[in-house]
Amino acid sequence: MSLFSNITVGQYYPGDSIMHRMDPRAKLLAMPLIMAAVLLANQSLSYIAGATPVLLALVLAKVPLSAFLRGMKFLWLILIISLILQSISYPGETLWQWSIFTVSREGFFLGLRLIYRLSLLILSTMLITMTTTPVNLTGAMEKLLHPFKTIGLPVHELAMMLTIALRFIPTLLEEAEIIMKAQQSRGGSIATGNLGQRLKASVALLVPLLASSLRRADELAVAMDARCYRGDQGRTSLKQYRYKPFDFLILLLVFAALVTVSFDRWT
Known part of the structure; x- marks a missing residue:
């Protein structure tokens, strides 16, 4: 089994659940509210209120719990x-x-x-990436940040960079696994030896991984340039986002959780 096969950060889990069909803009808007509720919680009631939206989303997403547990394996x-x-x-x-x-x-x-706090923050982040495709994440970020274009913020480029970075996490992990197996077949391994030997083996892993990352970035840039990619200049959006009643219901639930946590903390 692959050493990095259990890491699910940045990976999309196909499905047709309510969370998968939810507007990605609503998910991104709910994220800071959940973070605030989780970080402000300091009493029994507020702990329950802060965890309720995340646990409810876990149930509605219909993603196997084992997938989330595998994603947190190296964080335990x-x-x-x-x-x-x-x-x-x-x-x-x-x-x-x-x-x-x-x-x-x-x-x-x-x-x-x-x-x-850390567990809920990690789970909520994994929920977004596992129930939302990178394309939808890019579109949602761009739509939400669109008002900032008036002050010169490169909204489209920023959303594209964030999404590409997220998308390439599994690719880099797979590349690291290939390099490690190649080194092990030649008698080298970062899992054996003393501290100095492991550090030296880690350098031998990082150098080809960095070279591979730069090569992939160059190939991606050439491919985008060959397709006449010019950002959002003169481009329209194929995906039209529309809020549904369930999106407002989820945002209302998350906001109610934040109000409950705030009230419990300062009263």
């Missing part, structure tokens, strides 16, 4: 390390002690809150 270690560091570095009532390490009650719950 970071979350656990963050929990441990918060627990032993934050002063407070002692829960457990071993040698010079002391786990405080306050630090432990602070670490749990950190895991709560």
